[in-house]
Amino acid sequence: MKRCNVCEKGNMEQVDDITLEIEGYVFITKGERCTICREEFPFEQETAKIILIARKLGIWPEPLKLYRHLSKSGSGLVFRIPNDLEKQLKLDEKTEIAISKLGNKIIIEPLS
Numbered sequence: 001m002k003r004c005n006v007c008e009k010g011n012m013e014q015v016d017d018i019t020l021e022i023e024g025y026v027f028i029t030k031g032e033r034c035t036i037c038r039e040e041f042p043f044e045q046e047t048a049k050i051i052l053i054a055r056k057l058g059i060w061p062e063p064l065k066l067y068r069h070l071s072k073s074g075s076g077l078v079f080r081i082p083n084d085l086e087k088q089l090k091l092d093e094k095t096e097i098a099i100s101k102l103g104n105k106i107i108i109e110p111l112s
């Protein structure tokens with residue numbers, strides 16, 4: 001049996017009734033629970049499934065603003081598109097974009 005690494009006394013037992021609450025929705029998932037401190041660890045692949053479902057339901061909180069640094073490449077500055085935006089907007093290296101300036105904001109608009 002696996003030892004709990006939170007209290008270091010209990011054993012981790014496999015359970016299938018871990019509850020995760022996201023925006024008022026309750027998900028039941030599989031994972032491990034410590035027999036002493038009751039700390040719960042949902043299995044990673046189970047958590048990933050829930051995130052997917054939550055996204056489909058539109059309840060996964062999406063960041064409204066992302067903070068990123070620009071990086072230097074050659075003589076220019078490079079802006080990296082965050083991964084989740086890349087996936088959401090289905091961007092790839094062939095995506096054509098339009099860049100416009102609005103006041104002190106930069107708007108990046110995928111065209112395809």
Ligand SMILES: [Zn+2]
Binds near residue numbers: 008035
């Ligand atoms: Zn424990």
